Amino acid sequence: MKLRSIFITFSTLLLYFLFAILIFGVAWKNSFHDWLTHCIGGGTDSISFVWFLAWWPFAINHGLDPFVTKLLWAPSGVNLAWTTSIPSLAILSWPITAKFGPIASYNTLIILSPVLAAWSAFLMIREIIREWWPAFLGGYLFGFSTYEFGQLLGHLNLTFTAAIPLFLWVCILASKRSWKTWKTSVMLAMLLAFQFYTSSEIFTTFTIFLVAALACSYFFYATQYRVSLKTTFLGLAWGYIGALLLMSPILVAMFDSSKQFSGGSAPSIIGFGTDLLNYFIPTPVTWLGGSSMTFITHLFSGDYAEDGGYIGLPLLTILITIIMKYWSEQKIRILIIMLGIIVVASFGPILHVAGIPISTAPWILLYHLPLLGYALPSRFMMYAWLVMGIMVAVWVVDAHRKRDAIIRSGLTMLGLVCIFPNPNIYNNWSPTHVPHFFSSKTICRLMPKNTSLIVVPFGLSGDSMLYQAAAGMCFSMAEGYTGSVPYPFNLWHVVIPLTKGQYNEINPAHLASYISTYHVSRVAVLTGIPLEKNARNMLAESGMASRMTYGSVRLYERGHDFLSPPLTSTGVALQHEEFMTKWEASNQERNRRAIIKTCDTLGIPQGVPQDIYTWLLNHHLAH
Template structure:
């Protein structure tokens, strides 16, 4: 059996161990339940739409009757297609958890494969381990599937290396087995590299446009550093790079013509930044202060990291003092290595960009401007979150460690053992803490034939009303095989004043439902709101459903008043106003 396959199995086992609380009940548990629900909906929706001849990119199945262009959210279209067999057999939640478990292993094995160009099996495996199981990956696993499935950055490095490095390199033996070419794998033509890169770009765009955009930024910075080191070579290679980019644009443009046309020229397109600036950034202390996602995180230290702007999922740049010290030593020791010479300034530049547009110090936003402020004005990159650039820092760190360990592989045993101990000590602070999944279960009504009482294609008003913090109705709709259109959503839609919002347009109806559920308005007060009945009549739902919710009795009283009917009790604690069906 190939070694890479054994290593991939080991990475998968580590991923299962890291995400073990999911696998207690993989069809009904999730991390970051709001975002997990969003991905669950998309994972089920894409194959459903394709299988029924529907447009997978624009739909009124959520945010009815207006609809939404799902490409402005994170629909992981390609992953939804690939995991469709699991979705059909075990449901969309199990499919999401399968992908979340595979993502770090796939990312790690991609990093391993690229690191093998410069190192043997063991050192390259360390690079894959750091890249695939870093604090970035642990944080992104809590609901951000599009960020955890990250084989593209290593693949981009490999393709650029193919194009820019001349001549076949020396071959060596690795435990009696011929290894892959290291350092110089043989020159590849611009056309071949461009075609492969175009395929990779198209695939990545259908998983995460943000990761594609930041990879392009980091790749361009790397090429710029190479040009500074080797200006004459850069001029000689400029034509090759241009041809490669031309072939890449041709392939990617053909494959992405439909989705990009829908996204940027179709309905419900978003203008301006999607995310707020100066929130999800790396604090100056982020690199050395652990978060609750690390196993070694004393309480007094957490007092600082919990004060950083952005939530714990986005505070993902932690590397730890031991690893940073080791990397600083390696920057001096390996400074003559051609790859490390590029990685050192690239690491510094990307770390600087990850700090955002203004310097944050221990949770305090200063007025000190930083280079990311200029990047924020660029298309697409303006919506990227700078804290997520920590992914590339772990890639650079992993490569540096692999090159160092490779240099020591044929040294005396005590020296190799010492290096192994140093590497283990540097990586120990990054060991993740136990992650705790929460229940993601739909009421029995939506998972059985009971839901068939709702005619397919009906518009349904559901409480809890779907919104970013409580999108359970979208999970229920997915389990019901998208039988009905859903008023409201957790989705990205154009905001009235420009930019984006993550919910449908507010109305007296949504205000009444949300405030009654929250307990800040009584049903009688809600029924007296101006415009409430007009908003309900404008929506004209075919059915109203109330599932398990806060202040459920008050919500039932509100809908009773709106419909003039009493509900029918359905399995799983669901109240259904069947009398509201239109003839």
Template structure:
């Protein structure tokens, strides 16, 4: 649908029968695609802030999201680390400021350097916590906008594209990971923009050189945003070209072949841009980095069975939804019905056939090495061997579903823009589309819904004392008190029930001190973000105490800092070991004599 503004025609005849030359004839003024895109983004942003980000928006400098988990504060740290490393001449792919004494290899951690650099101005002006919170607020609307842009280009219609955008940007995958504080999984606008670039080239708006340059930039940015997503896009993009060649007519196949060549050239350029990262990562490949577990694959039941918070009063589904390991892949029956009806009634369209086949390929990829239905492993799939390849053995197959949502978004835009002469059919199409969106968005998870953990994570003791949880940064850090007790560059260990608190506080203080431990991912670091010899003191023995003292000397630990508001009883064990303690600014400091 084109938006137009109508005006009365001017230039009517004067009394002499001659038109006034100074009064031009007004023309219809259509709102252009760029302004339509801006309007769509504003709508998406306002809706997301109202539905999910309202509690976060007024408190951007407070770490509110997922403080019982380790990922959010890792990204707060990463948003601060990249500017710090680049401005101090440090290797950004290996940090000696965490994981003391040896440091951590970050090449196989998802630090998302492209995003960290993009939000650098916010980090510099307001700090890494504010930059992280702004990222969470902008990521879903930006992804929805990118899908809108692609759908608007594909159909030429505003309203179908406007409804299609949230199918991708506000999907269960996007919103659940955003509420978990995982921007590597929610900054997903680039795949949709790549589709947009292909459409621009296809209709001749973008010429060969422009396409190769812009696609090179997009692919390189995706690599530096999330390497796993880069690999997934490469696989699905290759499949799209193959399927396109299979369904296209003979006259179109040479054009698809040229598209493949130009895209390959763009990938070659992106690899060159990514080569410093790739070279370092491949030279420092972890010895043990296999993450193929059942929970990382798609459970087919999760496509149609909602999570417990989306049951629509159907309590009989509660047991089934409670069994599901993965709820970020929920598509809902109305959305699947819409896509099936699109395929059935418009099968003559080669584009629809391509999207249908590509969606099927994506679902097969999300299944991973085994078929899982309702949390039960049924059998091993014939292509299970691909998940042992170097670049895929550390991937999570279910994450392919994000690209499936993009296919569904484009399908919805086509569904709503298909011409029909019967008004009842038109209204039925729109009603089904609205129902599909409503089923997915029945209960949008709030960015503040995980502020206070209802239960301790499994890797913490269940017998915790009553925690007086506060999300605020302790005054010890905000008032600069830490400078009285910790020397610049000194190694400390932060103990807190708050996830990855050490990396959070280190980033907040602009890397004033080093820390022992820290979480970078579940394959390369401990889930509690503590050094092994410190975490073992939950159940102290004489040998474990000796191991801790050896570690403290070896790593040059100067102080152990317990965040009182998130403290567990065992964290005060150091007083029984003879360390002098001081309570100040919301923390307890145990002074340790560092190794000389």
């Protein structure tokens, strides 16, 4: 019996893996060579994760502090403890990185993310209902949800979510089998630490919703399950204490004042709540109907990677049925309440409908708390999908007649078809191109010691971090993309125009000062890029001279007329203040025009949305 159970368990894992192979076009469309040279999803976020996967093995092999790198934003560097540097996944995939390179590791982790998420949810749900088929459906609903496949467009840290269902599975096993507290605590501590080293954002938000779930459980079950709940609370408490010990290296790095190079500020989460229409209308991430609804979904205030709320009519019908039928049952009522809490929280501080701010939402009460300002509310839908997976599985298994079981299974499968990912997105991998100048490590021989390089396209607009990883991390750059621009680089007027390719707007003297201040000895310009002529003119006016061309790379050095002392810190600050004033005014005007355009598209009055936007500006929420 035990062997049969093990066989079924791993057969389920294989089945989920086959679904992923189908969606990602592995073998039948994308070859082994593509696995090494193409990125699933693509985009700058993907490249930054490829770099992180290369960085951790490199740092450990060379005896460097892995939480701080001076290869990016040199010479001051970046405190990676405050970035999404995924040390857990980098170490997990180290053998693949060593053998095939970081791109292969990235693609492997991306493919495994929905597979392991679905399988871990299956294990957890099966422990609750003891039936394979409903648990399989519930696991699929979580692992192959619109949230998961939206984040698969480039957010590896947010797709590798298997630790969350595994955490709940361990809690259920510990309760049912009366595990010793130390055993429960050790397993929970390892899962929590793994999650923190993968995504501190998910660790934080999971803790919040876990506390909410425990509060609901205690409120409803305090009398009949008081002893069991106290045991669970004790195991969780020791689990978190153990996790803090395991997390101590990164926590020390985060709060070590000597490593505070990260700088930057919390991103605005105002526009990253789940739009109310997103629950009913698919984005292009979804196969059925997604491409035909872009005239509405393009109005959503976030982007398609963050719009993970689409449920579809069949699943919505199932959820309404469950709420009506099972509200009187306490165990299901807790799930319903938690689903409601999560969905409302996912609206963010401001409720949007078709991108238009309608009113404030409850999350505004928590918006300014530490760490939560960094958490995008639309990402809370990951927890909603997990709760929905449990609810749907319970609903399917509760069919008392064969006919009802067939109908419920059929409606659930129809719901899964409605949220099936768009293969045209996920089996068309993005090619990466590393110029021979970098892959052959020619750059390593040309860079003087204690100097840095700038690559154009600059920062997040280019693939300079990929080139650095391909060259074996043999040179430093006075640029990069690790989230926000770190201090003191965020004070420089030249950084944003360089990133956006607005070369004509850059003061040549300011660029020369930037180059001098950060010991830049070479600037590499890729030929054939948009506005290449403007970039070359910008460098020439700054006193940089073109010395040589290596294939698709033109290399610049300081010329004889390069005479520019570094700006003082006061000068940089004043320059930055002037620029930010103009930039914020431009952003506000652009936002107002967007509101007018959206209102005209939907045929609604402009007054209320404009008033709400003005209120947001006055309360410093829209910056």
